[in-house]
Amino acid sequence: MKLFDEQANLQEPFQKIVKGLTVCYTIAICLMCFLPQSIYPTLKSVETPGVQHFGRITAILTPFNTLVHFGKIPNLVDLIFIILQNVANIFLIFPLVFALCLLKPSIRYFKKVLLISFLMSLSIETTQVILDLLFNFNRVFEVDDLITNTLGGVLAYLLYQLVRRVTT
Template sequence: MFLSVDLMVPSFICVFIYFLYDIVKNRKKTSFFRKIVFASFLVYLCVIWHLTIGRINIPPQAEYSGADIQLIPFYFMIDWAQMYQESGIDWFFWNSVKLTFYNVLLLIPFGAYLAVLWRTITFKQAVVLSFLASLTIESLQLVLSATGLIMVRTFDVDDLILNTLGGAVAFCVSAAVCRALGNKKAIQTKGF
């Protein structure tokens, strides 16, 4: 017998406590809007954990342990071609396309938060941070899967590429919006 623990609710409680603490402790140091944006960033990180890692098995389950690694870049395109040849445009094909699109979407908010919350970040730094965030997610999936703490998940180089792309595009769009609004202090775009 084992317990499968979802950390979503405890994470939200911790974010709420932090938010209240930040309001009381740093009342005059930062604006209330910035505090709300940062708290929403923390909630976003909790949601990312929930979507990519999910429930933790206590104790670890040997039957769930395993390491699935895909290191061929742009393999999702080969996958699409094979699915299309086998059965045309059916549910499985569109599900694969949808999951690929979700990998781009996953770090779009991350890129936007980088531009809004950290005002001196450059485009290159945003790309590196998006890549590191994606690498952290993929590495956690690999390690937790191998130990049986979560169901088997795949370490996929395509996820790294697509997640990083999503973060970089969002950073660019956020930089353009900040510039259009005339908030030059909101973002530094050296190297952009």
């Protein structure tokens, strides 16, 4: 059985499987992004340089903050932790955007994926600010998250294009 039909649409039963996985992953994103930061186990408290506090709102508004404040990172362990956070953010919405490309022909355009990825990321970051204002969830609004999440969406689109070419 082929993965795609002649119009490059995902065939059954693959469509049902991807839809189910998409629902599960969307729930996982909500749990990762919207629960209080304090419930997650941490190795140690890492304070990323460039953090700004606006009352209960914590933000990092400097684009490419890790590079800009590289010299202020106190040790190698903190540097690795900060880099891994950025890498994880690249892959946060990657599976969701990839699934949307598989399921929705109308978004299979670079500009649409770029916009959708950015808006998903902006929605996550904005919701985290609102949760911090309402419940003090200790979340951080980061410009770099907008950049890395959007990059992840673009990479998902490129992977979709590659998979489609290879399998059709």
